[in-house]
Amino acid sequence: MEIKAIGCEPLQLKRMHVKDGHTLKVYQETGGYKSLKKAVGMSQDDIINEVKASSLRGRGGAGFPTGMKWSFVPRQSPKPKYVVCNADESEPGSFKDRYLLERDPHAVIEGMIIAGFALGASTGYIYFRGEYNYLIHIVDAALEEARAAGILGDNILGSGFSMNIHTHTGAGAYICGEETALLSSLEGFRGHPRMKPPFPAVEGLYASPTVVNNVETFTSVPQIIEMGGTVWRDLGTEKSGGTKLWSISGHVKRPGVYELPMGYSDMEKFIMEDCGGMLRDDKKLKAVIPGGSSVYIMNADQILGKNVTLDYEGLVEAGSMLGTGGMMVMDETVDIMESTKNLTEFYRHESCGWCTPCREGTDWLVKVFNRIADGGGRPEDAQLLLDICDNIEGKSFCPLGDAAAWPIQSAIKRFPEDFKKWINKF
Numbered sequence: 001m002e003i004k005a006i007g008c009e010p011l012q013l014k015r016m017h018v019k020d021g022h023t024l025k026v027y028q029e030t031g032g033y034k035s036l037k038k039a040v041g042m043s044q045d046d047i048i049n050e051v052k053a054s055s056l057r058g059r060g061g062a063g064f065p066t067g068m069k070w071s072f073v074p075r076q077s078p079k080p081k082y083v084v085c086n087a088d089e090s091e092p093g094s095f096k097d098r099y100l101l102e103r104d105p106h107a108v109i110e111g112m113i114i115a116g117f118a119l120g121a122s123t124g125y126i127y128f129r130g131e132y133n134y135l136i137h138i139v140d141a142a143l144e145e146a147r148a149a150g151i152l153g154d155n156i157l158g159s160g161f162s163m164n165i166h167t168h169t170g171a172g173a174y175i176c177g178e179e180t181a182l183l184s185s186l187e188g189f190r191g192h193p194r195m196k197p198p199f200p201a202v203e204g205l206y207a208s209p210t211v212v213n214n215v216e217t218f219t220s221v222p223q224i225i226e227m228g229g230t231v232w233r234d235l236g237t238e239k240s241g242g243t244k245l246w247s248i249s250g251h252v253k254r255p256g257v258y259e260l261p262m263g264y265s266d267m268e269k270f271i272m273e274d275c276g277g278m279l280r281d282d283k284k285l286k287a288v289i290p291g292g293s294s295v296y297i298m299n300a301d302q303i304l305g306k307n308v309t310l311d312y313e314g315l316v317e318a319g320s321m322l323g324t325g326g327m328m329v330m331d332e333t334v335d336i337m338e339s340t341k342n343l344t345e346f347y348r349h350e351s352c353g354w355c356t357p358c359r360e361g362t363d364w365l366v367k368v369f370n371r372i373a374d375g376g377g378r379p380e381d382a383q384l385l386l387d388i389c390d391n392i393e394g395k396s397f398c399p400l401g402d403a404a405a406w407p408i409q410s411a412i413k414r415f416p417e418d419f420k421k422w423i424n425k426f
């Protein structure tokens, strides 16, 4: 398991290999909480403008511009405002946030306090996926240290601003990473998504203005305040600012968490050289899912010799999406019908059942996949799968339905032989 930066100084990964980097002492010795000190001397508008200038796009998957999201929160509100950190990290292929929480929890906390100050929110929550229960005591200890040092709680660093942050754990449901389902769960209800609009920035937790951001989004904020929005942006590209963490798994020689500048060129070099040189057992590249399971699968022809840049725009141009940066690499031994079946079983299991297209559709998809795998495949089955996807995509209540459809649509289009082979096999 490799954890390192390539093509940039480690920013997100700055404390990954520093002994006791999770403690307040070492965090402060390595520059931590200087940004908070600077931020409480700035105006709220200036902080939001720096975040806007940074071109930081949310790292939880959708890539929504963070500064713009923050500016949607009403300045004046009769209700309290909230800052929520999405630490649900359940996207298959994504495992970056856990390292930030485990080894650099104060960076998450610092980002949240700066957000709270900029937005006028005095309460924050960190929502962990159920399986990350083992990380909670680390973050709770960091919160306690921050409170004892006057960094959190009443009158933070003597600024007159007060804020507290609490941890909360889900029970292991993928849907609770979707921000409105997360808020329902945080309120103690079943984790069902809610209708948008109203968006959480206007009506979120307890029907109050709420900003929900990913762990990596929050850890980017102190860096932006420290170096200034445009300097941070220029580490990456104009539209995709800064650096980004990639979780890379599958058949590379050295899987792990890598930090790359946005716009890193190119994807082939990253997979075939930076992650250990060629693939494991020197097999050929067959497929890559670049952004966590909820994006289009790519075939080798879309990557090799194509100079695909690793940023939001580059991956869209190449026929997929950046998502969470959870890159899954598959060599020639992988059967794409089987890998897609496996993913579809995940989405069926995780469909919350709230809306009919997703609940029924994912179930039908798995039924067809099982029939194909059991030898009962019919020539029209690829089209049948596409028709079912068509009845889910854009028709489900939340994007989980789209996320179930996209891998199948792209797999059938880009790996037709792997489906034909099964149907003609028996």
Ligand SMILES: Cc1cc2nc3c(=O)[nH]c(=O)nc-3n(C[C@H](O)[C@H](O)[C@H](O)COP(=O)(O)O)c2cc1C
Binding pocket: 057, 058, 059, 060, 061, 062, 063, 064, 066, 086, 087, 088, 089, 090, 091, 174, 175, 176, 177, 178, 179, 180, 212, 213, 214, 215, 217, 398, 399, 400, 403
């Ligand atoms: C089914 C589903 C699961 C999601 N899971 C996560 C997650 O585990 N972590 C996360 O940060 N965002 C997740 N998201 C995205 C959130 O809804 C939301 O866009 C994000 O937390 C906003 O933060 P950001 O702007 O910093 O990315 C998920 C979305 C969907 C539809």
